[in-house]
Amino acid sequence: MPGPDLLSSQGLRLDGRRPNELRRIRCKLGVFTQPDGSAYLEQGNTKVLAAVYGPHQASKSKSTTEGVVVNCQYSMATFSTGERKNRPRGDRKSQEMSLHLRQALTAAIKTELYPRSQIDIYVEVLQADGGAYCAGVNAASLALIDAGIPLRAYACACSASMAWRNGEPEPLLDVGHVEEAAGGVVLTVASLPNTGSIALLEMSHRLHMDYFKVVLSRAMQGCRDIEIILDKAVRDHLAEGWTKQDVVTI
Amino acid sequence: MAGLLLSPTEKVFILHGVQDDYRSDGRSNIDYRPMELETDVVSHASGSARLRLANTDILVGVKTEIDVPKPDKPDCGKLEFFVDCSANATPEFEGRGGEQLANSISNMMQKAYHSSQAFNLKQLCIFEGKQCWKLYIDILILECGGNLCDAVSLAVKAALFNTRIPFVKAALMDGGNIDLQLSDDPYDSKLLDVGSAPLLVTLCKIGDKCVVDPSAEEENCSVISLIVGLTGDRKYYYPKDADKQQSVESKCTTIGMNGPGSVAPKTLKDAINQGIVAAKSLDEALGQALLKERQQNIGIKKHSYGFLK
Secondary structure (H helix, E strand, O other): OOOHEEEOOOOOOOOOOOOOOOEEEEEEEEOOOOOEEEEEEEOOOEEEEEEEEEEEEOOOOOOOOOOEOOOOOEEEOOOOOOOOOOOOOOHHHHHHHHHHHHHHHHHHHHHHHOOEEEEEEEEEEEEEOOOOHHHHHHHHHHHHHHHOOOOOOOEEEEEEEEEOOEEEEEEEEOOHHHHHHOOOOEEEEEEOOOOEEEEEEEEEEEOHHHHHHHHHHHHHHHHHHHHHHHHHHHHHHHHHHHHHHOOOOO | OOOOOOOOHHHHHHHHHHOOOOOOOOOOOOOOEEEEEEEEEOOOOOOEEEEEEEOEEEEEEEEEEEEOOOOOOOOEEEEEEEEEEEOOHHHHOOOOOOOHHHHHHHHHHHHHOOOOOOOHHHHHHHOOOOOOEEEEEEEEEEEEOOOHHHHHHHHHHHHHOOOEEEOEEEEEHHHEEEEEEEOOOOOEEEEEOOOOOOOOEEEEEEEEEEOOOOOOHHHHHHHHEEEEEEHHHHHHOOHHOOOOOOOOOOEEEEEEEOOOOOOOHHHHHHHHHHHHHHHHHHHHHHHHHHHHHHHHHHHHHHHOOOOOO
């Protein structure tokens, strides 16, 4: 396990954080006028935009009477990563991420309220520095709130990894790109912290079952911390009283 | 423009306004809407800029790569434009929906920058015939509020102005191969000379008059629009060596037409002259804004506003 390097002897991580600290999250709701809801979220150096259109009438083939169809698209700007990407979307990774986004957000949306309708959620990664999926879920959650779509709870996502300090296991919260690249385990959890349920869980590399619980609980703690930040952002935004959509052009 | 519906009455209202040189938002026919510009917003790119022209939102990132020059132009570098229409702008762009629009804009930019008087590709040369810089200019359209071409060209020029290319520290010749060692220090780099880089001006024919910077509603009223690419003037961007250079006439690097209608030759000539006037004032304003931003950020790490403002 490539643990020892991730934590210094003082217990600090490569970027100077403590194991249970998140990166700085800055966010803003209502950045665009055209979508029904939009949000921008910065988690450290990872920067993500999310836009929500709908609910609107679903196309014939997709429409169901049971609930709303949630359509997600995850794309990464070609300049978002260190190496230039050739295609912003359509590759395997972004298709997988789109599915994961849908999984996490469908759990949060009160789908039964809008039969035969569709909600489009578009996530655009402007800068990727680890945890782009998590930032995407958090931004999409804010955009859904900006669009006024009823949710069961905030959908928050957070990642966690595992390191060793003096022979003791120490889970790391909110994994950055350098830590991801070091090759350790990365556990990504999207949860509804309000209800305590897990909407999506994904793990890369391997982890001993004995440590699974501590890593998971650290990730869940991260989700709860993120919920507090998102909630504050929403309240501040509402206190401000208007969004860009309210400004009428022409 | 996508998803916009106007009634005939609304169209007549806009048309009458244009005829009287007083448009529905209070501008005259050669006025632009207010713009916001910020450079150096993406840290993974060598140069970047974000431009917001009313509701149109463009983010440009420039990435550099080492490449082999073309055999017919051994002392020139390469430019590649890539436009991505994000689905954030409109759901119609989902998947491959925005590809047609994206291609038409990137072709327009490629043509405008192709001329040697527009952008000097020789500054991207490292080793004649062996190695050169290739700039990937990636344009991301985040919101469409009309007048994409002008906004894209402004943002691209700003991003190129902001682009830093690392110096080559050492080069090892090994047979025919060259092994370059680049400087790691981000400040040990050169800036590009982009003074003459072209700006695109879209002239929308409404009635028998042309307007610059059409809003999405005005674009809907016009049957044909003319896109003119005009070279910039170095003196706005490099005022220090202004006395050494004489003022240059702006040159037309590309002309394109868009839409189902047609124009009379006389209207075309008038429109181009109107475009030259508009491009000149635009170029001057852009130069001033970029120099002001650079002045403010000397020696300090820039505080980026990004989308949080």
